[in-house]
Amino acid sequence: MVLGTYKEAVSARATDKQIQKVSQDGGIVTALLSYALDEGIIEGAVVAGPSEELWKPEPLVAMTSDEILSAAGTKYTFSPNVWALKKAVRQYGLEKVGTVAIPCQLQGIRKTQSYPFGTRFLADKLSLIVGIFCMENFPFASLETFISEKMKSSPEVTEKMDIGKGKFWINALGEDIGLPLKETHGYEQAGCNICPDYTAELADVSTGSVGSPDGWSTVLKRTEAGISIFDQAVEVGIIETKSMDDVKPGLPLLEKLAQGKKDNAKKESDSRRELGLPVPF
Ligand SMILES: Cc1cc2nc3c(=O)[nH]c(=O)nc-3n(C[C@H](O)[C@H](O)[C@H](O)COP(=O)(O)OP(=O)(O)OC[C@H]3O[C@@H](n4cnc5c(N)ncnc54)[C@H](O)[C@@H]3O)c2cc1C
Numbered sequence: 001m002v003l004g005t006y007k008e009a010v011s012a013r014a015t016d017k018q019i020q021k022v023s024q025d026g027g028i029v030t031a032l033l034s035y036a037l038d039e040g041i042i043e044g045a046v047v048a049g050p051s052e053e054l055w056k057p058e059p060l061v062a063m064t065s066d067e068i069l070s071a072a073g074t075k076y077t078f079s080p081n082v083w084a085l086k087k088a089v090r091q092y093g094l095e096k097v098g099t100v101a102i103p104c105q106l107q108g109i110r111k112t113q114s115y116p117f118g119t120r121f122l123a124d125k126l127s128l129i130v131g132i133f134c135m136e137n138f139p140f141a142s143l144e145t146f147i148s149e150k151m152k153s154s155p156e157v158t159e160k161m162d163i164g165k166g167k168f169w170i171n172a173l174g175e176d177i178g179l180p181l182k183e184t185h186g187y188e189q190a191g192c193n194i195c196p197d198y199t200a201e202l203a204d205v206s207t208g209s210v211g212s213p214d215g216w217s218t219v220l221k222r223t224e225a226g227i228s229i230f231d232q233a234v235e236v237g238i239i240e241t242k243s244m245d246d247v248k249p250g251l252p253l254l255e256k257l258a259q260g261k262k263d264n265a266k267k268e269s270d271s272r273r274e275l276g277l278p279v280p281f
């Protein structure tokens, strides 16, 4: 299946106005992790928190809903959240940990659960992993370079970053500036070219913007734990949902992009193999 294994897909958003204001899309990541924390399903969550440098995230072991909220919004560069999972267990002593992860981070996390060499202390403590869709990512220096060189702006004055409708967008000093994605090619992390997973196939619940209208998220409900927490959050009114059949562009666009990513990754790994280079997939 091009979107991985899932039980149901829905379009959804957080009902909390504060979350809606600061979240990237429907605020599903923030709402779900906060709900799990309030209910004692997790004792803390590793998120991509703020750092001294704007738009350069730093992994944060969030112990309160306010700390989870402080990490809302997409930063288009790496946040080594996996590294902080060890800190969550060893330094903070958490027995039940939640986290948010892009697809490659999920592959690492699931590997530590299946083959816990040196990570036995962590394997059974991961209670909720919210995966986010990811087409590509940028080293921070590349992000700074194309924002300053091509968009004539800077991360310091940027209020929101987003990718959509074929462009990389920033909202800076109240103005929307869009750069066609073909202009950002070459700036992305080279490893992303062989990455076949768009929808965070190994998550408990995956979410992203593609498929749903602005301010809403597409959600793929995957594991028993993920389905149960998501459904509870809907039942108590923290999250509202619509059927994917009632929203545009819906699942066909998500499936098309996910298939395109797999095809490109295969082409790239085939050509690397021909050159005798090692490939992970
Ligand atoms: C590099 C990147 C590329 C993406 N590409 C796509 C795409 O092609 N299509 C698509 O539909 N969606 C994509 N997304 C996901 C999308 O931008 C939103 O993150 C997702 O829809 C969740 O929105 P939300 O409102 O539920 O989350 P929010 O409630 O706003 O919370 C966002 C959460 O994401 C975490 N986060 C932010 N930046 C990072 C990061 N760099 N690494 C790990 N965690 C992070 C934060 O800790 C926070 O908890 C991408 C995300 C990233 C990080």
Ligand code: SF4
Binding pocket: 102, 103, 104, 105, 134, 135, 136, 137, 189, 191, 192, 193, 195, 196, 197
């Ligand atoms: S494209 Fe793949 S390898 Fe690159 S950041 Fe996204 S999930 Fe990771």
